[in-house]
Amino acid sequence: MAIGLYIHVPFCLQKCNYCDFISYPYDVDLAASYVYALEKEMALHTVNMRSDHRTVKSIYLGGGTPTVLTGEHLTAILDYCRSYFTLTADAEITVECNPGTVDSAKMVEIRKAGVNRVSIGVQAYQQKMLSRLGRIHNWREVVEAARSCKEAGFDNLSFDLMFGIPGQSQKNWRETLDRVIELTPQHVSAYNLKIEPDTPLHRDVVSGYLVSCDEELELEMYWYAIDFLTGHGFTHYEISNFAQPGREARHNLIYWNNEEYLGLGPAAHSMMNSHRFSNLESVELYINRLNKNESVIHKLNSLTREEQISETVFLGLRLISGLDLTAFEQRYGKSFSELFGDKIKKLTAQGLIEIEENRVRLTAKGLPLANEVFAEFI
Structure with missing residues (x-):
C-alpha cells in the first residue's frame, strides 16, 4: 500500500x-x-x-x-x-x-x-x-x-x-x-x-x-x-x-480520497490502520522525547466504521468529480443509497447534490453550501 x-x-x-x-x-x-x-x-x-x-x-x-x-x-x-x-x-x-x-x-x-x-x-x-x-x-x-x-x-x-x-x-x-x-x-x-x-x-x-x-x-x-x-x-x-x-x-x-497518511513533526496528524493520531505540539518536548527514543504521539483515536464512512463521504464530496459510488460500495460492503437513501432524496430535492455516471457530487448550487451538505453525513 x-x-x-x-x-x-x-x-x-x-x-x-x-x-x-x-x-x-x-x-x-x-x-x-x-x-x-x-x-x-x-x-x-x-x-x-x-x-x-x-x-x-x-x-x-x-x-x-x-x-x-x-x-x-x-x-x-x-x-x-x-x-x-x-x-x-x-x-x-x-x-x-x-x-x-x-x-x-x-x-x-x-x-x-x-x-x-x-x-x-x-x-x-x-x-x-x-x-x-x-x-x-x-x-x-x-x-x-x-x-x-x-x-x-x-x-x-x-x-x-x-x-x-x-x-x-x-x-x-x-x-x-x-x-x-x-x-x-x-x-x-x-x-x-x-x-x-x-x-x-x-x-x-x-x-x-x-x-x-x-x-x-x-x-x-x-x-x-x-x-x-x-x-x-x-x-x-x-x-x-x-x-x-x-x-x-x-x-x-x-x-x-480518505487514504492513509503518516504525519511527522510537532503537532502533525496521521491516519493509519483506522486510527487517527497526532503528535505533541511543543517543539521542545518533541525533541526531548525523541532524544530518549520515546514516542511523541499525544492523542490516539480509533475510528468506528461509521466515522470512516462519514469522512469518506464528505471528503470525497470536496472533489468536483465527486465520490465514486462503485469504489465506496467495494470499500464498505454497502451501497451509498442503502446507507443514505433519505439524505440523498433530501439533498437532491434541494438541488445541492446530483448522481451521474455512478458518482455523487455537489451541484453548482451546492458548492458554496458545501459545509451544510457535509453536515448531513456527519
Missing part, C-alpha cells in the same frame, strides 16, 4: 495575523535539534511501515515555513525519508515556501535533493492586503521566488491565494488573479479566508478596527475565480483547487 507522508516544519520568521497553526520563531540551533529529532521519529516508524509493506507515494513539507530551514537541513530531511521509508519511483515531493524565505541557491539545492513541486504562499497582490494578513513578503519577492524556482528546474508550481480578506474589493481580487496568471503556475489554490478565534486578525475584527468581508462579495469572488481560472486552462477539481491537466496535488488527493 502506498501512503502519503506529511512533515510539519514548525518554524516561521513571523506568524501571520490569520494563522492558528502550531509554529514557533525560527532559531537556527532549535531547528537543527528538530531535524535531528525528526530522523529519530522516522526510525520509530520504519519497522511498522516496512512490515506492513507500505511505500510512500508523496511527501509534503508544510508548516510553519519549511523554507526558513537551510538547504542543507531540507536535503537532510529528504535523505532521511529515503533511508527509513521506501519511496515510489514517481513520488510527488512538495515543499511549501514563503516568498520572503526563498533564494536561488536554496531552490537549486532542494531541486537536486528531489523536491519536484513547490507551493508558494502568495495570498494577494496588493501590499495593503499582504500587510493586513501579516505576510513578510511583497509582490516583487513573489516574482523573484517564481523565477528562482523555474531557473532551478521546477516545472510544477502551485500558488496559494486568499479572498474574503477584510477590506479586499472585487477589483483587488481580479488584479491578484491577473498578476498570478502572468507567472504561469501549474496549480492554484483559492481559499476563502476564515478568521480564526484568538488570532490578531480576529481581534481586529472584534474590536471594529477591521470589518469582515461581506458574504455576497465573497461568493462573487469565488465564482469569478472559477470562471477566470477555468477560462485560462485550469481544471476546477476540488472546491478550492485548480490545476493544469495532470498537475492536481497528488498529496492532497490522498486526504480527499
Whole structure:
C-alpha cells in the first residue's frame, strides 16, 4: 500500500495575523535539534511501515515555513525519508515556501535533493492586503521566488491565494488573479479566508478596527475565480483547487480520497490502520522525547466504521468529480443509497447534490453550501 507522508516544519520568521497553526520563531540551533529529532521519529516508524509493506507515494513539507530551514537541513530531511521509508519511483515531493524565505541557491539545492513541486504562499497582490494578513513578503519577492524556482528546474508550481480578506474589493481580487496568471503556475489554490478565534486578525475584527468581508462579495469572488481560472486552462477539481491537466496535488488527493497518511513533526496528524493520531505540539518536548527514543504521539483515536464512512463521504464530496459510488460500495460492503437513501432524496430535492455516471457530487448550487451538505453525513 502506498501512503502519503506529511512533515510539519514548525518554524516561521513571523506568524501571520490569520494563522492558528502550531509554529514557533525560527532559531537556527532549535531547528537543527528538530531535524535531528525528526530522523529519530522516522526510525520509530520504519519497522511498522516496512512490515506492513507500505511505500510512500508523496511527501509534503508544510508548516510553519519549511523554507526558513537551510538547504542543507531540507536535503537532510529528504535523505532521511529515503533511508527509513521506501519511496515510489514517481513520488510527488512538495515543499511549501514563503516568498520572503526563498533564494536561488536554496531552490537549486532542494531541486537536486528531489523536491519536484513547490507551493508558494502568495495570498494577494496588493501590499495593503499582504500587510493586513501579516505576510513578510511583497509582490516583487513573489516574482523573484517564481523565477528562482523555474531557473532551478521546477516545472510544477502551485500558488496559494486568499479572498474574503477584510477590506479586499472585487477589483483587488481580479488584479491578484491577473498578476498570478502572468507567472504561469501549474496549480492554484483559492481559499476563502476564515478568521480564526484568538488570532490578531480576529481581534481586529472584534474590536471594529477591521470589518469582515461581506458574504455576497465573497461568493462573487469565488465564482469569478472559477470562471477566470477555468477560462485560462485550469481544471476546477476540488472546491478550492485548480490545476493544469495532470498537475492536481497528488498529496492532497490522498486526504480527499480518505487514504492513509503518516504525519511527522510537532503537532502533525496521521491516519493509519483506522486510527487517527497526532503528535505533541511543543517543539521542545518533541525533541526531548525523541532524544530518549520515546514516542511523541499525544492523542490516539480509533475510528468506528461509521466515522470512516462519514469522512469518506464528505471528503470525497470536496472533489468536483465527486465520490465514486462503485469504489465506496467495494470499500464498505454497502451501497451509498442503502446507507443514505433519505439524505440523498433530501439533498437532491434541494438541488445541492446530483448522481451521474455512478458518482455523487455537489451541484453548482451546492458548492458554496458545501459545509451544510457535509453536515448531513456527519
